[in-house]
Amino acid sequence: xxxxxxxxxxxxxxxxxxxxxxxxxxxxxxxxxxxxxxxxxxxxxxxxxxxxxxxxxxxxxxxxxxxxxxxxxxxxxxxxxxxxxxxxxxxxxxxxxxxxxxxxxxxxxxxxxxxxxxxxxxxxxxxxxxxxxxxxxxxxxxxxxxxxxxxxxxxxxxxxxxxxxxxxxxxxxxxxxxxxxxxxxxxxxxxxxxxxxxxxxxxxxxxxxxxxxxxxxxxxxxxxxxxxxxxxxxxxxxxxxxxxxxxxxxxxxxxxxxxxxxxxxxxxxxxxxxxxxxxxxxxxxxxxxxxxxxxxxxxxxxxxxxxxxxxxxxxxxxxxxxxxxxxxxxxxxxxxxxxxxxxxxxxxxxxxxxxxxxxxxxxxxxx
Amino acid sequence: xxxxxxxxxxxxxxxxxxxxxxxxxxxxxxxxxxxxxxxxxxxxxxxxxxxxxxxxxxxxxxxxxxxxxxxxxxxxxxxxxxxxxxxxxxxxxxxxxxxxxxxxxxxxxxxxxxxxxxxxxxxxxxxxxxxxxxxxxxxxxxxxxxxxxxxxxxxxxxxxxxxxxxxxxxxxxxxxxxxxxxxxxxxxxxxxxxxxxxxxxxxxxxxxxxxxxxxxxxxxxxxxxxxxxxxxxxxxxxxxxxxxxxxxxxxxxxxxxxxxxxxxxxxxxxxxxxxxxxxxxxxxxxxxxxxxxxxxxxxxxxxxxxxxxxxxxxxxxxxxxxxxxxxxxxxxxxxxxxxxxxxxxxxxxxxxxxxxxxxxxxxxxxx
Ligand SMILES: CC(C)[C@H](C(=O)O)[C@@H](O)C(=O)O
Ligand SMILES: CC(C)[C@H](C(=O)O)[C@@H](O)C(=O)O
Numbered sequence: 001x002x003x004x005x006x007x008x009x010x011x012x013x014x015x016x017x018x019x020x021x022x023x024x025x026x027x028x029x030x031x032x033x034x035x036x037x038x039x040x041x042x043x044x045x046x047x048x049x050x051x052x053x054x055x056x057x058x059x060x061x062x063x064x065x066x067x068x069x070x071x072x073x074x075x076x077x078x079x080x081x082x083x084x085x086x087x088x089x090x091x092x093x094x095x096x097x098x099x100x101x102x103x104x105x106x107x108x109x110x111x112x113x114x115x116x117x118x119x120x121x122x123x124x125x126x127x128x129x130x131x132x133x134x135x136x137x138x139x140x141x142x143x144x145x146x147x148x149x150x151x152x153x154x155x156x157x158x159x160x161x162x163x164x165x166x167x168x169x170x171x172x173x174x175x176x177x178x179x180x181x182x183x184x185x186x187x188x189x190x191x192x193x194x195x196x197x198x199x200x201x202x203x204x205x206x207x208x209x210x211x212x213x214x215x216x217x218x219x220x221x222x223x224x225x226x227x228x229x230x231x232x233x234x235x236x237x238x239x240x241x242x243x244x245x246x247x248x249x250x251x252x253x254x255x256x257x258x259x260x261x262x263x264x265x266x267x268x269x270x271x272x273x274x275x276x277x278x279x280x281x282x283x284x285x286x287x288x289x290x291x292x293x294x295x296x297x298x299x300x301x302x303x304x305x306x307x308x309x310x311x312x313x314x315x316x317x318x319x320x321x322x323x324x325x326x327x328x329x330x331x332x333x334x335x336x337x338x339x340x341x342x343x344x345x346x347x348x349x350x351x352x353x354x355x356x357x358x359x360x361x362x363x364x365x366x367x
Numbered sequence: 368x369x370x371x372x373x374x375x376x377x378x379x380x381x382x383x384x385x386x387x388x389x390x391x392x393x394x395x396x397x398x399x400x401x402x403x404x405x406x407x408x409x410x411x412x413x414x415x416x417x418x419x420x421x422x423x424x425x426x427x428x429x430x431x432x433x434x435x436x437x438x439x440x441x442x443x444x445x446x447x448x449x450x451x452x453x454x455x456x457x458x459x460x461x462x463x464x465x466x467x468x469x470x471x472x473x474x475x476x477x478x479x480x481x482x483x484x485x486x487x488x489x490x491x492x493x494x495x496x497x498x499x500x501x502x503x504x505x506x507x508x509x510x511x512x513x514x515x516x517x518x519x520x521x522x523x524x525x526x527x528x529x530x531x532x533x534x535x536x537x538x539x540x541x542x543x544x545x546x547x548x549x550x551x552x553x554x555x556x557x558x559x560x561x562x563x564x565x566x567x568x569x570x571x572x573x574x575x576x577x578x579x580x581x582x583x584x585x586x587x588x589x590x591x592x593x594x595x596x597x598x599x600x601x602x603x604x605x606x607x608x609x610x611x612x613x614x615x616x617x618x619x620x621x622x623x624x625x626x627x628x629x630x631x632x633x634x635x636x637x638x639x640x641x642x643x644x645x646x647x648x649x650x651x652x653x654x655x656x657x658x659x660x661x662x663x664x665x666x667x668x669x670x671x672x673x674x675x676x677x678x679x680x681x682x683x684x685x686x687x688x689x690x691x692x693x694x695x696x697x698x699x700x701x702x703x704x705x706x707x708x709x710x711x712x713x714x715x716x717x718x719x720x721x722x723x724x725x726x727x728x729x730x731x732x733x734x
Contacts, residue, residue, distance in 0.1 A: 075561070089561040119491045119600050140507075140529065141562055148564050155533045158568035162507065162527040165518070192616075194442070194456040195508055197515050201525035225616045226656075229624040232599065233486050249559075249592045250617060257596040289593075 002035040003317055006066035008043040008059075008095075011079075011088060012290025013300035013353075014072025020302035020357030021070060021309045024326060027361050034319055039066070043095070044074025044088035044290075054091030063095055068316040069283040070309055071095070073290035088290075096136050099281045101269035102168065103175040104136040104248065105311070106287060108235075108255035111264060113334045117343050118260030120232075125258055130238045131183065132255055133176040134248025136269055138168045139198070141245045164198045164244065169205035171272065176242035177214040186218040186239035190227040190247055199224075202244065224251070231255055256287045263288055263301030263342040266308035268315050282316045284308040298352040301340035303330055306360065329363035369402040370684055373433035375426075375462075378412040378446075378455060379657025380667035380720075381439025387669035387724030388437060388676045391693060394728050401686055406433070410462070411441025411455035411657075421458030430462055435683040436650040437676055438462070440657035455657075463503050466648045468636035469535065470542040471501040471615065472678070473654060475602075475622035478631060480701045484710050485627030487599075492625055497605045498550065499622055500543040501615025503636055505535045506565070508612045531565045531611065536572035538639065543609035544581040553585045553606035557594040557614055566591075569611065591618070598622055623654045630655055630668030630709040633675035635682050649683045651675040661708075665719040668707040670697055673727065696730035 005025070009018035028034045041059040042050055054074070063069050074088035084090075095101070110118065110128040118125045143161035150156055173189070180187040189206045191199035203221055210219045222230065224247045230237060231251065235258055243251055256265045265288070271281035286304030294300060306326065313323040338359050339348040351359065372392070376385035395401045408426040409417055421441070430436050441455035451457075462468070477485065477495040485492045510528035517523055540556070547554040556573045558566035570588055577586045589597065591614045597604060598618065602625055610618055623632045632655070638648035653671030661667060673693065680690040705726050706715040718726065 084567065087561065093562070120487050124486045140527075143526070146564050148568055151532070156568055157533075158529075158531050158563075158565040159510070160507075160529040160563045160565050162529070163524065165524050166522045192613075194454060195460070195613075195616075196525075196527045197513050198525040198527050200451065201515055201523055225620040228595075228617050228621045229629070232621055232624045246559075246562075246613075247617075249562075250595050250614075253592040254595045254599055254621065257599045262596070 002037045004065070004067045005036050005038045006062050006069045007038055007040045008063075008069060008071045009040070010043050010072040010074040010290060011045040012073055012076050012292050012295035014044075014074065014290055016295070016298065016300050016353050017286065017302040017305035018070070018072045020353060020360075021305055023357045023361055024306055024309060024364070027364055028322065034317070034322055043071070043091040045076055045079040047091055048079060048082055048086050048088065052086060054086055054088055055094055060094065060098060064099060064281070067279070068312045069095065070312065071283050071285035072305065073286065073288065075290050076292040076295070093141065095283055096269060097142060099283065100137060100271045101281060101283055102135060102137040102272070103172055103270045104134040105179070105268045105270065106132040106134060106252040106256070106265070108132060108252070108259050108265065109261065110259040111261050111334065114260045114264070114343055114345075116260070116345055118258060120258055124234065124236075125260065128235055128259055130235060130255060131179055131240045132248060132252040133172065133179065133240060133242045134252055135168065135172045135244050138164055139245035162196070162198050162246070164201055166201065166205055169202050170209055173206045173209045173242055174213070175270070176240050177209065177217050180217045180240040181214075184239040185216070186220070188220045188222055188227065188238055188241050190222050190224045190241060190243040190251065192224050194223060198244065206242065227251065228254060231258065252287065261343070263340065264303045264307065266304055266311050268308070268311040270315060280316070282312065284312045298354065299341050300353045301342050302353050302357050306330065306357070325364065325367055326360070329360045329367065332363045333359045369404045371432070371434045372403050372405045373429050373436045374405055374407045375410040375430075375436060375438045376407070377410050377439040377441040377657060379440055379443050379659050379662035381411075381441065381657055383662070383665065383667050383720050384653065384669040384672035385437070385439045387720060388672055390724045390728055391673055391676060391731070394731055395689065401684070401689055410438070410458040412443055412446040414458055415446060415449055415453050415455065419453060421453055421455055422461055427461065427465055431466060431648070434646070435679045436462065437679065438650050438652035439672065440653065440655065442657045443659040443662070460508065462650055463636060464509060466650065467504060467638045468648060468650055469502060469504040469639070470539055470637045471503040472546070472635045472637065473499040473501060473619040473623070473632070475499060475619070475626050475632065476628065477626040478628050478701065481627045481631070481710055481712075483627070483712055485625060487625055491601065492627065495602055495626055497602060497622060498546055498607045499615060499619040500539065500546065500607060500609045501619055502535065502539045502611050505531055506612035529563070529565050529613070531568055533568065533572055536569055537576055540573045540576045540609055541580070542637070543607050544576065544584050547584045547607040548581075551606040552583070553587070555587045555589055555594065555605055555608045557589050557591045557608060557610040557618065559591050561590060565611065573609065594618065595621060598625065619654065628710070630707065631670045631674065633671055633678050635675070635678040637682060647683070649679065651679045665721065666708050667720045668709050669720050669724050673697065673724075692731065692734055693727070696727050696734065699730045700726045
């Protein structure tokens, strides 16, 4: 049976890095290892240019029907002045919300070859391997009211609303506890219960889920501000971190930057598993953005995008061996000293986006 | 004329570090350099223990009447189960709100002697000197509704509300632009306009204030998540950062941790200047918390607390020379290799909280 993928390259370097995923998909197909049927669609600014919306209903329907969505990146200065509802990010937010992709998994791994690319001391980040589990369909991203009101006299009032229900916190903490069990069995929950009611409920529900179902996992609570500090001070104290949509946005970006591997880090956004079909909706995207400053120059690092496809193999298609193969090919390519500009280091050879894709496929050929 | 100070040591190490401020105040008085009249009050857990509230109305009234409030730190596991309204942090939040202390100034400075205490590479933090200006009386901290509702069936719903009005953004950005003018003339505004309506208004208002009143200052906008990344990657790109209450909470803690000088960093929380009296309400507190793990051990670093008092000399009393003197005494003490445990380094001598206070006063005597 072939797996149906919807590729949404998006804007900026999104299209460039997606091309390298296609190369890997082709290789898997030609070798008869795994067969993927791919379709392509528009999202973000490029969708706005074509259709005046950040994603069309037709593309949304194709995303819902796919076995997995592979997403590049959206946004850029070109669309700074489009109406708020049609801004590039709205396409990504609609995909997350309409597909109910509540669980965003963001591994922060320091690739051994790249420890020196970090702004942190080598001993602080070397060997780092943490997993941030971010709630992705709730919180201040989607709560209502979300408005700007004209009060007259040159005054406006902006309102955003953070809303969390018990069941949303339960399901995301289960995802995180399950991951912790397969890793180092430790979970840290981060919120601001000293200031936010959603933090009070968050802490209460995580504590209950732990007591009922996951007593074997070590659970710790940290305030999100203190947690951010601890991430910078000594990130190796963490295994799995679970947090809400907005804190997760900031904390996962910071964790990614710590590793020196920003251009290397993938993410998975998962929905609930259907008890009957055992399938779940899923979208995979790199942690980095559309990088308008380097777009079109063939300089982007495609590894985060390829690694996101590897997460699809693991989480959507249970192709663990194939995933391991590609991971090994990436590691082998880096070990040869081949680098895109973002991860350059002394003695390394700087290559282009497509050369990096070719090099990884060459390693796959050699396996 | 003597200046009226209200000292609120609070909980944990708050009382220990406040004692060292008293030493410096006494010295200024004895030398006839500046005369302060001090009163002391309870706040946080220690206020709850005495009066079942995190701050009494009587103490609030004394804070309102003082020329400046010097605040230690609040909180600790002892009060984990007190009612939400009476939790230790509520005392601090009431002081900020009732005194209308909308502008929170948090310098993040890497003391030369301490660059090696940072988890970041020396070249990344050495010489770092940035100022985070955090809005302190608005946003999700105080917006209504702020509730937990029982929905039945074991489900609850938590709601927090982020509210910003034009005038709140105008006044905080003026504070930040004014500071930038006295520094390196660059200001970076951080929000999430791609997700939050308050971010849209924030960016719009800062842009307008800049165009109307501060064209001479270089203005840059960053998304708060990208800004957090940039803080970790290369913090020296920043001069003044202006941001909202919640982002400011996280970003300022992270910036403080970068410097390796967390136990050294002060903050000022300022109200509006009265056009007639030229006075403004103000509260000064260290960036660090009550550190229950080391409380009562005489190990805490009193420098952040003393430096907060130095900020009071500068911002509330215009005693610049006296402030410079104390800053010099702190630097001289560190230069002699004297350290509290949090900033220990090879070859340094570890001393206690009170020994650090004594050493600083001894340097003042020697000046
Ligand atoms: C593009 C933007 C809407 C998005 C977010 O804020 O979630 C991005 O920062 C991310 O982390 O995926
Ligand atoms: C103690 C707490 C309420 C406070 C805050 O969240 O503002 C603290 O973290 C701070 O940054 O001053």
